[in-house]
Amino acid sequence: MITGGSGFVGRAVVRAFVERGLPVTVVDSNPVPEPLRGELVTHVAGALGDASVREAAVAEGAAGIVHLAAITSVLRSVDRPAETYAANVALTQELLELARTRGIGRFVLASTNAVVGDIGRGTISEEVPLKPLTPYGATKAACEMLLSGYAGAYGLAASALRFTNVYGPGMARKDSFIPRLMRAAVSGEGVEIYGDGSQRRDFVHLDDVVRAILAAWDKQYAGTAIIGSGRSVSVLELVDAVRTATGRPLPVTHVPAKNGEMPAVIVDIARAQRELGYQPEVGLAEGLRGVWEDFRAA
Numbered sequence: 450m451i452t453g454g455s456g457f458v459g460r461a462v463v464r465a466f467v468e469r470g471l472p473v474t475v476v477d478s479n480p481v482p483e484p485l486r487g488e489l490v491t492h493v494a495g496a497l498g499d500a501s502v503r504e505a506a507v508a509e510g511a512a513g514i515v516h517l518a519a520i521t522s523v524l525r526s527v528d529r530p531a532e533t534y535a536a537n538v539a540l541t542q543e544l545l546e547l548a549r550t551r552g553i554g555r556f557v558l559a560s561t562n563a564v565v566g567d568i569g570r571g572t573i574s575e576e577v578p579l580k581p582l583t584p585y586g587a588t589k590a591a592c593e594m595l596l597s598g599y600a601g602a603y604g605l606a607a608s609a610l611r612f613t614n615v616y617g618p619g620m621a622r623k624d625s626f627i628p629r630l631m632r633a634a635v636s637g638e639g640v641e642i643y644g645d646g647s648q649r650r651d652f653v654h655l656d657d658v659v660r661a662i663l664a665a666w667d668k669q670y671a672g673t674a675i676i677g678s679g680r681s682v683s684v685l686e687l688v689d690a691v692r693t694a695t696g697r698p699l700p701v702t703h704v705p706a707k708n709g710e711m712p713a714v715i716v717d718i719a720r721a722q723r724e725l726g727y728q729p730e731v732g733l734a735e736g737l738r739g740v741w742e743d744f745r746a747a
């Protein structure tokens with residue numbers, strides 16, 4: 450069962466399970482896009498906050514749950530912390546409980562490196578203490594703790610995978626930095642950069658994220674692992690890489706940095722490599738070319 454299976458990451462995960470010939474139940478308030486509809490995909494339409502939707506989605510005998518549905522916007526979480534708690538934490542608890550009572554053995558959660566907050570220009574590993582600085586990060590940290598409790602007490606193979614910035618085809622409607630750059634490239638406009646653009650970020654390709662989810666699933670992994678490219682780039686380097694991928698000039702304007710803008714997200718992916726056999730395969734230049742093709746087609 451895949452929550453958020455109609456979303457950006459979810460669509461790619463659903464496709465990967467279907468390609469393995471496995472039946473998938475998608476629970477999402479948005480429709481499943483046409484190419485994914487077929488006899489292997491069942492859609493339970495509705496909000497996960499509705500108990501009847503959850504009951505219908507989590508079938509006895511399901512092999513596992515990949516839980517991707519969440520309030521994913523940091524800004525929205527800051528505006529609406531209580532709603533974010535309900536959507537991210539309370540719902541995860543409800544799903545874990547359904548997994549326990551229905552004998553479902555695996556649970557993969559999409560988490561984030563925002564659980565550790567700002568550690569300056571240091572390298573984020575799973576050993577860094579949790580100190581989220583936003584409701585979004587706090588709810589994901591809370592979810593990780595719930596998973597840990599269910600793994601410890603009931604033997605659930607509960608994996609928390611902390612993705613860095615995910616990019617790839619299918620993000621035309623997203624508001625993150627790469628789609629904004631791509632839209633600017635399409636329209637011939639420029640982009641705003643917060644601060645001097647020296648802040649570093651780790652961009653991980655959607656295909657690598659899907660491989661990590663499948664590895665956690667296959668290994669019935671109980672633990673937490675960071676899933677990134679392992680190579681951070683500055684925002685200015687990213688803009689240059691997008692210029693190369695698109696062949697467009699992409700003029701930039703610098704605007705004051707926003708409060709809470711992290712100076713760096715630099716991650717250590719050694720644990721995922723060791724424990725999941727994870728190895729990022731898509732380089733940034735190649736990945737951006739694919740996103741550009743997708744934007745032009747859209």
Ligand SMILES: NC(=O)c1ccc[n+]([C@@H]2O[C@H](COP(=O)([O-])OP(=O)(O)OC[C@H]3O[C@@H](n4cnc5c(N)ncnc54)[C@H](O)[C@@H]3O)[C@@H](O)[C@H]2O)c1
Nearest residue numbers: 453455456457458477478496497517518519559612614615
């Ligand atoms: N995209 C990233 O860069 C990134 C990075 C780190 C972590 N994550 C996490 O990965 C997961 C997937 O992210 P995404 O980028 O695919 O997000 P997305 O917004 O594209 O997809 C989320 C999907 O979940 C559905 N959904 C959300 N709440 C729901 C609810 N209560 N009931 C029913 N459906 C609901 C939405 O309709 C949407 O289709 C999220 O948990 C997010 O926090 C994403």
